[in-house]
Amino acid sequence: MQKSFGGAKDITNFRINVQKKQTVVESSITYHGLFSEYYFNAGKPEEEKLMSVQPFCAISPNLETKEKEYYLSVMMKSKYDGEGIKKFGRPLINCVIVLDISGSMSMSFTGDWKRNENTSSKLEVAKRTIIGLTEHLKDDDYLGIVIFDDDAEVLIPLQKFGEMDMEKFKKTMKELDTRGGTNLEEGFIEGSRMIENHLKKFKGDEMKEYEHRILYLTDAHPTTGETRSDGLFSLTKKSAEKKIYTTFIGVGVDFNTELIDVITKTKGANYYSVNSSSEFKRRMDTEFDYIMTPICFDVNVTVEGAKIQSIYGSPDSEQKKDTTVAEISTTMPSDVNENGEVQGCVLLLKMDKSVADGIPLNIVITYKDKYGNDFKEVTNVIFPELSQNQNEFFEDKSIRKAILLIRLVDLVKKFHKVNDKEKGQKFLEHLKTEIPIIGDEKLNREIDLLNDLLKD
Numbered sequence: 001m002q003k004s005f006g007g008a009k010d011i012t013n014f015r016i017n018v019q020k021k022q023t024v025v026e027s028s029i030t031y032h033g034l035f036s037e038y039y040f041n042a043g044k045p046e047e048e049k050l051m052s053v054q055p056f057c058a059i060s061p062n063l064e065t066k067e068k069e070y071y072l073s074v075m076m077k078s079k080y081d082g083e084g085i086k087k088f089g090r091p092l093i094n095c096v097i098v099l100d101i102s103g104s105m106s107m108s109f110t111g112d113w114k115r116n117e118n119t120s121s122k123l124e125v126a127k128r129t130i131i132g133l134t135e136h137l138k139d140d141d142y143l144g145i146v147i148f149d150d151d152a153e154v155l156i157p158l159q160k161f162g163e164m165d166m167e168k169f170k171k172t173m174k175e176l177d178t179r180g181g182t183n184l185e186e187g188f189i190e191g192s193r194m195i196e197n198h199l200k201k202f203k204g205d206e207m208k209e210y211e212h213r214i215l216y217l218t219d220a221h222p223t224t225g226e227t228r229s230d231g232l233f234s235l236t237k238k239s240a241e242k243k244i245y246t247t248f249i250g251v252g253v254d255f256n257t258e259l260i261d262v263i264t265k266t267k268g269a270n271y272y273s274v275n276s277s278s279e280f281k282r283r284m285d286t287e288f289d290y291i292m293t294p295i296c297f298d299v300n301v302t303v304e305g306a307k308i309q310s311i312y313g314s315p316d317s318e319q320k321k322d323t324t325v326a327e328i329s330t331t332m333p334s335d336v337n338e339n340g341e342v343q344g345c346v347l348l349l350k351m352d353k354s355v356a357d358g359i360p361l362n363i364v365i366t367y368k369d370k371y372g373n374d375f376k377e378v379t380n381v382i383f384p385e386l387s388q389n390q391n392e393f394f395e396d397k398s399i400r401k402a403i404l405l406i407r408l409v410d411l412v413k414k415f416h417k418v419n420d421k422e423k424g425q426k427f428l429e430h431l432k433t434e435i436p437i438i439g440d441e442k443l444n445r446e447i448d449l450l451n452d453l454l455k456d
Helices: 012-019 031-035 084-088 110-114 122-136 166-174 184-199 232-240 257-264 277-284 353-357 397-417 421-438 441-454
Strands: 052-061 068-077 092-100 142-148 152-160 210-218 244-251 270-274 296-304 308-312 325-331 346-351 361-368 374-381
Touching: 012 441, 031 308, 031 346, 031 397, 052 361, 052 374, 052 397, 068 353, 068 361, 068 397, 092 122, 092 152, 092 184, 122 166, 122 277, 142 184, 152 166, 152 184, 184 210, 184 232, 184 244, 232 244, 232 257, 244 277, 270 277, 296 346, 308 325, 325 346, 346 353, 346 397, 397 421, 397 441, 421 441
Parallel strands: 092 142, 092 210, 210 244, 244 270
Antiparallel strands: 052 068, 068 346, 142 152, 296 325, 296 361, 308 346, 361 374
């Protein structure tokens, strides 16, 4: 599970569309989406704090102009990353699963029949996966199920998991079948109402340690109309104000990028797309605890002493230019690989040339925990002065990897508008040179991506 700074969690659909020569939406490849597919060195593992950071600096010539560019990466880590989620334990949850049972859920995942995998319907896969995720619930967690088509209804009332009749639960889930159309708002309204009514039963701090989350599963294609005042995503924001957060899972579909950014700029919200039964199981099984555990809110990364020209890795801030502050609405725990690297943990800042003066830069991180308590971290970095024989400097291979990835995104976005195969071929050669230096064989998939783009 990647460090969640909001936004798409990968660029899988972009890759598929390029490979199949289908219409490619430029906005479906994002910096944060590509970062989320990779692991980065974040320094010594964090053992105590909700968040700490490891900065790295780099000086790298622009591939076209050869002018030096200055980058600062802020690698974020938490005690909850990797096995930390088990060591420190996720919080108790009030979880309502809102499940789309409309007629289109009778279709199978496209990714399954292409891989000759299980071709069960999306609803059948969803039912099995929901039953499977109960293995991750604690006795004091609460679970409820809402189903929706044209209307919404409570399938299983919100109740303490340890007191639930599991045989009855499984039987009820297995008997579900598809029907009707799709009313996106009704399902959410019913799920939110279920949690709100549940919370009214408790007094004082009885629910203080609980997270409240709606897990919303649909194969529909929401439109920008859902951002209207009574639309689905406006309802999501209103619930977030009550500390009821939402995870959207696109079942066999990818929401358009504009809506993804609306979702993930909402406090506590996150979004995933699953395109096969195996991916669905992985998201809801092995990554369940990560999905359910927001750790930091209202994160601000301030660089004192220089201006930030561009921000990569946070959709909350990627449109900002010439600023000193990068913002992240919510962070979630991340997976850690066998090398101790943290998935998707990078926030990359392109700095102005003033950093070349060798002045120490203070990096100030402020954030809130779920109780609203304020925290502050301060660290610093100094860009080195290059000798006449030097034209680049990378403090760590991870920042080199991050710079390579943003340049890939920039190239692909330009390629989408102007089919410049000469530039594409030059970058392909650059990519082949960089991969062995960085030492991440997974980057070879980007060679495949570029080769697919360069094909006639």
